[in-house]
Amino acid sequence: MRPLQRAGISENMDSETRKIKYICRNNQKFIKMTKLSVNINKIATLRNSRGGNVPNLLSVALDCERFGAQGITVHPRPDERHIRYQDVYDLKAEIATEFNIEGNCQEQKFIDLVLANKPTQVTLVPDALGQITSNHGWDTITNKRYLQETVKRFKDQGIRVSIFVDPDEQMIEAAAETGTDRVELYTESYATNYTTDAQKAIEPYVKAAQKAQQVGLGLNAGHDLDLNNLSYFSKHIPGLLEVSIGHALIADALYLGLPETIEHYLAALRS
Numbered sequence: 001m002r003p004l005q006r007a008g009i010s011e012n013m014d015s016e017t018r019k020i021k022y023i024c025r026n027n028q029k030f031i032k033m034t035k036l037s038v039n040i041n042k043i044a045t046l047r048n049s050r051g052g053n054v055p056n057l058l059s060v061a062l063d064c065e066r067f068g069a070q071g072i073t074v075h076p077r078p079d080e081r082h083i084r085y086q087d088v089y090d091l092k093a094e095i096a097t098e099f100n101i102e103g104n105c106q107e108q109k110f111i112d113l114v115l116a117n118k119p120t121q122v123t124l125v126p127d128a129l130g131q132i133t134s135n136h137g138w139d140t141i142t143n144k145r146y147l148q149e150t151v152k153r154f155k156d157q158g159i160r161v162s163i164f165v166d167p168d169e170q171m172i173e174a175a176a177e178t179g180t181d182r183v184e185l186y187t188e189s190y191a192t193n194y195t196t197d198a199q200k201a202i203e204p205y206v207k208a209a210q211k212a213q214q215v216g217l218g219l220n221a222g223h224d225l226d227l228n229n230l231s232y233f234s235k236h237i238p239g240l241l242e243v244s245i246g247h248a249l250i251a252d253a254l255y256l257g258l259p260e261t262i263e264h265y266l267a268a269l270r271s
Contacts, residue, residue, distance in 0.1 A: 034234055034241060034242065035098065035241065035242040035243075036069050036071070036245065036265055037071030037072060037073045038071070038246065039074070039075065039102075039246025040057060040060055040061055040072060040246065041075050041246055042247055042250040043250065057087055058091060058094060062095075063259075064262060065096060065097050069097065069262055070242075071100055071244075073100040073101075073222075075103055076101070076113065077104075078109060085109075085113055088117055089117060092118075098120040099119040099120050099121070100122070100123060100162075100244065101121075102123040103123075103127065104124075105124045105150050111153070114154065114159065115157055118157055118158065119159060120159075121159065122160070123162045123164055123220070124147070124150065124151075124162070124163050126138050136186065137165035137168075138164060138171070140165060140171045140174035140178065144178060147175075147178040147180070148178045151178050152179060155181075160181045161179075161180045161181050162183060162220050163178065163184070165183045167205045167208035169207060169211040172211045176215035182241070183218075183220070185205055185220070185221040185222075187221050189201070190224075190229070190233060191223070191225060191229055194228070202233065202236050205221075205236075205237055206238070210238060218241050219237070219239050219241055221240060222244035224247075225243055225248065226245070226248035227264055230265065231268040231271045234269050243269065245265065249261055
């Protein structure tokens with residue numbers, strides 16, 4: 001067995017994941033490197049509610065970067081009710097940090113959009129048509145062959161791929177067989193149950209994270225994470241590389257302002 005494999009680092013991992021895991025395993029005092037990717041869909045929703053270009057989506061994205069966010073996430077949907085397809089082109093031309101495009105890869109229009117823009121990462125989400133927000137992860141067992149083909153299509157263009165999954169060890173094992181670089185854990189269940197029993201709420205996510213490490217997958221997380229539950233989640237989830245947060249962060253910014261809000265979220269990830 002090669003040294004990297006003994007350290008739990010798969011040759012199939014994307015270079016960013018391999019680098020982070022190598023550094024962290026060889027320097028136990030190294031600061032935790034979970035990145036914050038700000039989902040700006042809610043900014044687009046506010047803009048679209050009145051027409052025009054206020055607030056300016058691109059300006060907000062660039063300000064998020066300036067205030068410390070390490071990535072920008074968008075989740076365009078076919079009806080363009082928040083993020084418009086043109087927004088993706090505009091953002092890709094200016095964003096300096098990691099650019100993550102989420103969406104339903106069963107829509108050919110989405111696939112074409114991603115391939116045309118070549119973001120840092122594409123996150124595959126099994127959205128239904130007209131769905132208000134994501135509410136479940138992929139069944140990676142049933143859809144394994146389809147996901148294998150789709151993952152390869154994106155990776156052949158140099159795009160890192162993450163698959164949105166529930167905290168289910170079997171789904172994570174099957175995800176690894178698709179060739180994906182990472183999985184993103186759907187955290188709604190954790191967020192809902194955190195205030196009642198935090199330890200019980202986090203348990204399936206800890207097991208899922210451990211399974212992801214075992215099968216050589218990088219780990220992201222997102223959905224309903226906020227300033228109340230993020231620090232606990234970050235502390236207990238091994239190998240967490242990235243969180244994608246939008247709704248709660250933008251809501252907090254109404255009271256705290258965007259610069260201070262982003263700093264609070266970064267502090268929660270560092271704690």
